[in-house]
Amino acid sequence: MLCPYCSKEMKYGVIESQHEINWKPKKAKLLGAADFHEGAIILSERSFLKGSCVEAYCCSDCKKIIIDYDEELS
Ligand SMILES: [Zn+2]
Known part of the structure; x- marks a missing residue:
């Protein structure tokens, strides 16, 4: 991703x-x-054994992190 x-x-x-x-x-x-929060978006639901994990892209020059999320999860 650029x-x-x-x-x-x-x-x-x-x-x-x-x-x-x-x-x-x-x-x-x-x-x-x-x-419990109106308008909240779940990026990763918690798994009891594995915790939660979400893929993300980082630009260390701009200090930005981009995360994709699935609309159906929200
Ligand atoms: Zn950048």
Whole structure:
């Protein structure tokens, strides 16, 4: 994937967590699953054994990370 800011090739990698990885419109008062937050997008549901993991592309020049998500999961 090419960086949308500088057009250089981005580095592939993953983001891992012990918890669900989600995006929310604002910081939650209580940490929790995206189900509890309106407009939240789940990037990776948590698996009890494996945790959660999402593929991401990094541009170390622009300090940007891009994550694809599946609309059906939201
Ligand atoms: Zn860049």
